[in-house]
Amino acid sequence: MASKMVYSFGGPKTDGNGGMRNLLGGKGANLAEMAKIGLPVPAGFTITTEVCTAFYESGKQFPPNLKKDVEAALAGVEKQMGAKFGSSENPLLVSCRSGARVSMPGMMDTVLNIGLNDKTLAGLIAKTGNPRFAYDSYRRFVAMYGDVVMGIKDAMKVSHDPFHQLLDKAKETKGYNLDTQMTVEDLKDLVAAYKKLYKDVFRKPFPEDPMEQLWGAIGAVFDSWMIPRAKDYRSLNHIPEDWGTAVNVQAMVFGNMGDDSATGVAFSRDPATGENYFYGEYLVNAQGEDVVAGIRTPNPINRARPLPAGVKVSLADEMPELYKELDDVRIALEKHYHDMQDIEFTIQQGKLYMLQCRNGKRTGHAAVKIAVDQVKEKLITKQEAILRFEPDHLVQVLLPFFDKNSDEFKKASPVASGLPASPGAAVGQAFFSAADAEAQAKNGKKVILVRQETSPEDIKGMAAAQGILTSRGGATSHAAVVARGMGRPCIVGAAIDVDHDKKCFSVGQLVVKEGDFISLDGAAGKVYKAALPAKNIELPPEFSTFMGWVDDEMKMKVRTNADTPFDAKVARDYGAAGIGLCRTEHMFFMSDRIDHFRKMILADNLEERKKALAAILPMQREDFYEIFKAMDGLPVTIRTLDPPLHEFLPHTEREIADLAKKFHLKAEDVKSRINALHEQNPMLGLRGCRLGILYPEITEMQARAIFEAARKAAAEGVTVLPEIMIPLIGTEKEFALQKKVVDDVAKEIFGSSGKKVDYLVGTMIELPRAALVADKVVGAGAQFFSFGTNDLTQTTFGLSRDDSGMFLPQYVDELRIWTKDPFVTIDTEGMGQLMEIGVARGRKMDRQLKVGICGEHGGDPDSVKFCYSQGFDYVSCSPHRVPVARLAAAQAALQMKAAKTSGKGADKAAAQKAPARTLRPASRGVGRPAAKAGKNDKWKKELAVKLVQDIAPMTKESVGALKRGTAKTKKAGRPKK
């Protein structure tokens, strides 16, 4: 051990800084950084990860000089804290915590209150004047030491905590229910009992020597690096064993040492409104948990806002100098971290200590205001404001939300939860069929549609509802996709039992009947049996300023998935640069059309099928015409028919009988046709281009509707930019066959009219095979790619989005097999490779190839960033997600730019290879910027991984580099949330 083994912080000197994560661990580096910028953190020191490695290499021996170095550092802590480790008058107590390079939550051990013994206890009582607190701390310390350091459970071969059993026994004897009922005398007895148990088991008394305690704790933390649960965690998370853990020893401070002590929490700005004043609460002579517990009501720290009724004093009044010091900290913090901070502080006997600071949580409205204000204050640049803006905050301002401060909300507890499929707050009366929902909404009621699952026939009922709740399906089930498209809050796969016949749902004994009021918190996936107060969308005045900055930085387009002229208009208002996906099948579901479509399906010969299609043609044409008008000057991507045909047919005996009657068919024949269309795995069956290939007349009709609508709109002066998209291509021949059908129709229509509308024909890349042969698909004439990441996720993972609910929660939440639901955020590690392959091969054939994404991922910020890193031209998402995607696109562009100018070795090298991207005009035919997709695959991938890891806002340094345009070593000194 030649190098430095112990790094002090918070005392006379601080040796480390935030960039020394590998050596000091995450926690140690963070503590050093806080001390470095002048925050009064309780003093302490970090034993390096190298010591841990040496400890194991030498058969669990501490290096020879460590003892000396620790003692020296401890002396510094004593000096700084004005207390002495082991002193009976003025005892210093310390904590001992693990801290690895990357967080391994709960995997390793911690020991608190080290230094307590019978002698120092007296000092603690004297200092705090609170014997109960002192004894309670003592008993906890004995138990923690016995468990963590000595391993009492292993020694006794039991699985439960024997100390806790003694506590339970004591309470039972006294007839107490709560720990808080224990008196000082009770606790005294308990400490004695704990010590006796310790002695009985280990055949030696509990160590009174504080240094012995400390070394025991340090050894225990090192030992905990190798306990099975930590090893398993590392092996699953690919954390090398030789990284080791650091050990942090830090002085403990107490806000309950009398009336010159206090504790509190504060925000550097108002987290609810974003207003720029120092906002916070404190309690004199209290511990942090007292503020949180709500037994005593804390006071405001100042009079920036009128004091609440009954409150007479603020911290600024009581301890003006300390308040001034705290306010200085506030200013220093915003200067250092460039963001609103959330602070925990303790005043111990007239001295201020910062226990924690981190970026403060805030409402969406506050986030917008703070961002714009801080730019105006020149505290941050517009770019910083964009980079650190959390996409969820935009979602919040764009959707209704519950008033979480209302008494009703605070009192309410959810009766069920499910997958949060579409965010927002919805309140209304429960109805159990689309027809009922629609009818009741027409009567002026606010309704929530509750179904086992939804199908395309429920669309009108969904549109009429405030929100949608289902008991089945996953994040990309029909209900989820459609609800997001409509901007309706939605919870799917909820743990409720829906009975459509009885028009109710139940959760255990609780029954919710038709007409009962319920509330859905779409973002949290919580269901309440009450009408909770919700706030409607109310954009903060700073919103448009902020989005204007976003647009200035965006280098990738954001389109929308819209199937109706109305959706198209909404999306355009939200800033969509075109339609990336218009699902023609949704048009078929309207009641005046579905019968024609059903006739088409039930036709048993070409002629009848064509007759039915001819009846649909004018309707589709009219839809397209209206959409083209709404999107004047912007591209409109229309996908040909995609879903399995049987989705359009009725399923119950009764519906079948009705249909047969209407069509003058035998019910048996209808049933037999439905059976013939039945598939074991419809997701992998006769759908997508397979339909158009077997029944070219369908594609032909759709192409005709598109081109006739385009001709009509163009004749009226509308700039029409149709892009026709063939779904579920697996081979280039499929594409070539369908393109020919489309081109032939175009030739026929424009040939005879003389007026030509330019159009593109492209394809979805939504099967692994399509990505693998993407070059051939372009060779067969594809003019653009749109990644259908819903299907691509399904096939890459072999995972049906409808069925994944059976194990997805365990996979994501419990086992962490997937860190995120792959239907929500692109799996960059696996599926991302296929996307990269697809783009590279496609652009190998056509460097101008337009590439986009139209899966549900198009509205997910992480996924948007990945798409940018892969050189996509656009992402497409639900209308209500367009602003979020715009933000993510701008963030991605800024991050890549910053990576280019920052000094981080590999990142920099990679990013400097990245071509400058420029925004392309809306019309096609304009050259792609200098992107050389084929050659730059590697950097893109590296950068993509980086981007996704680094979705938290950027550090000051890299943003600084961005501003100055100069390279500078990036420091990681900023506390992460």
Add this chain to the structure above:
Amino acid sequence: MASKMVYSFGGPKTDGNGGMRNLLGGKGANLAEMAKIGLPVPAGFTITTEVCTAFYESGKQFPPNLKKDVEAALAGVEKQMGAKFGSSENPLLVSCRSGARVSMPGMMDTVLNIGLNDKTLAGLIAKTGNPRFAYDSYRRFVAMYGDVVMGIKDAMKVSHDPFHQLLDKAKETKGYNLDTQMTVEDLKDLVAAYKKLYKDVFRKPFPEDPMEQLWGAIGAVFDSWMIPRAKDYRSLNHIPEDWGTAVNVQAMVFGNMGDDSATGVAFSRDPATGENYFYGEYLVNAQGEDVVAGIRTPNPINRARPLPAGVKVSLADEMPELYKELDDVRIALEKHYHDMQDIEFTIQQGKLYMLQCRNGKRTGHAAVKIAVDQVKEKLITKQEAILRFEPDHLVQVLLPFFDKNSDEFKKASPVASGLPASPGAAVGQAFFSAADAEAQAKNGKKVILVRQETSPEDIKGMAAAQGILTSRGGATSHAAVVARGMGRPCIVGAAIDVDHDKKCFSVGQLVVKEGDFISLDGAAGKVYKAALPAKNIELPPEFSTFMGWVDDEMKMKVRTNADTPFDAKVARDYGAAGIGLCRTEHMFFMSDRIDHFRKMILADNLEERKKALAAILPMQREDFYEIFKAMDGLPVTIRTLDPPLHEFLPHTEREIADLAKKFHLKAEDVKSRINALHEQNPMLGLRGCRLGILYPEITEMQARAIFEAARKAAAEGVTVLPEIMIPLIGTEKEFALQKKVVDDVAKEIFGSSGKKVDYLVGTMIELPRAALVADKVVGAGAQFFSFGTNDLTQTTFGLSRDDSGMFLPQYVDELRIWTKDPFVTIDTEGMGQLMEIGVARGRKMDRQLKVGICGEHGGDPDSVKFCYSQGFDYVSCSPHRVPVARLAAAQAALQMKAAKTSGKGADKAAAQKAPARTLRPASRGVGRPAAKAGKNDKWKKELAVKLVQDIAPMTKESVGALKRGTAKTKKAGRPKK
């Protein structure tokens, strides 16, 4: 046009050869090769593809000197044929055919009988003595010329052939039904009518000048390169436009020019038995079509076998010199092509002409005998015998087959057809439930099981049946997979309507009832309503000699998919080197177990589930014990539970009620559990390792059964080599979690017994994501990969094997979107990439990683070859496919070796990089040969593509090179079948 434009063949000199395919087209090169080796082909010449290119480059002008060159070549043809083009006494007629570099069947034009006019017609009549033939030829020529050369349909703007209409009118007038009823006079009139129509349309008379006819035909062939259907075909098949087509002009010969003329077909050995004598038939004064048509009965060409009753004479008797010449041709042919040849010949006025020769079709038995005989005759080497052996011939000798020469078979016509799921001939009475089939078979009846589809519960009935017929499912449906495993002929997805209630199936009006005899031709997918005569398996005496040679050349192991001790034994007899896939779920379906398994599924808590599993444990243990014994010394790969649980549960109301009663449960509860397990797309749902992860107790029980069985067998001296395989892995964490369960059980069992059995834990690679992260899966501890290509095909294509029947026939047969059913033969172009990625990444982490395949593709020869090219250690297939896979493995090894020594530029370079492969001993731990998978990806892929394209037997040259071990330019002069 500096280079030679016209290449003569069959005359005094032959300019080209079989290697000049690019210049002369396939047909031209082939004709030259035949002439070159001394076959008397009718003389002719080829105008090169370069002329075609020049023709288009110069605006459809013939190059200046072409006329001269053609005339010179034509003079050579006249000289050789002893006839004169345009002569009225001794006219030479020629044909004019297209011939591109690669075959474009039916895409371009042909003109026959060029040179016929009113004058030369007289000569033809004189030479043939057959005015009817002459006039019929003439009318056909006029019509063909008018259509092909002049484009009469376009000129008249009609879609039907106007000449044919005239023929129809003439027949109608005369009251004829058949063309053959037309008399000479009728035909004379028709020629006149044709010529009049020609003149009316084109305003000029039909050209009498033979040279004008010839140039018209040459121009028409060139023109046909650019007709839309040819362009479409090229664009779909990626054939460059600038390749152009060659034009072949060849003398026509006639076997009906009198008694010194004849025509016949022959084989160089007996194609039915393989015996080495000259086998053939001929007719004097006849055309080839007369032999085929069967109006006159042809005579044998010699007396090698007794003449049939009533036949007095053979060709050897009638024309001994010509027979001698033909026999010399036979010997020359076998020497040149090293294989039994199928010959078409014509004798025109005492002169022998070879019209065609190609490798002769033969029975499986003949194939084996010919191969072994030719090696003994030193005509070919063992390696050549192996290389050119068709895998289907092995299938034939290993399975019962219909006597296709029997009158019954000849008379029978199939009543329905379906997908050929498992080859072989099956004859029996139709039964419509597994129970009925089983019962009737016990009564001694031969039964065919007919079902809409089969499920695992039908296994006993399937085993009892001679064959299986279903109306649903694809090549890898349950019925297909199980039937192949059992070696039962099987047809799936047949176009029949199965009514289980009425116990019958119907095809249109035809109804097949219970007990009716039917016959299945499994290889052809044909169903007959009759008991056709079938021959049982009878291995030819040369079989074991041949398979011995195969084993000497094989460098990759062949394992088997076997779920029972019986299957394991059968496979071992067929030469299996271990079990590559033992599906544990099949064991659960036996009637004494399924109830325990169902109890496990229906359990609603861990304890009950464990109880049910404990009841299954001893049964599984016993199975594994028997399998280990049967496979003493060979590895046994056991897959943990894979299918969705609901496959094990009953589905009808009645079955559910029965089960509920048996288990003392409420039917409603059982139904609700079944509903809870219902999935939209079970193939993508809760199955594979997802089951073992949600219910680790299942994996634990299976591991326990395996290890306890292994311990028991090992204690008895059996060498046990278990390899435990985790299915449907998509992430390394899934694998790690399941491996831990297995390892923990092993530790427990072997820890306590002291006897340790080595085992491996590996994974299926059957999801695209698994292939993409294969390195990480190895990093998580996977010790082998087995590619599950059934599932990998499903997910790569987004294609359910159960549902693909709805469009697979159109995709494969009509539209040629897939050249082969991807469930039968590995899609090397798409899925092959994922396999390559998986192998490369897996071996990057562990160069010794054992890699195999256990999908249905493991028994498909092309797929076996692909696996070899990718460096697989083994393939695994159904027991009955093991010999076929062994053959394919040997062929692949020889082909790769040959590619290394042959002189073909890229191939050679690629193959020379290939490491020498050696067979690995059966036990693990032995080093892999020098294969460097990661580095050699490129050559492997190239070679793989080559191998798959080149599955036809090798050319003489490359085999020659193999023998001599020297590099030599490979000639492509051999006619391909």
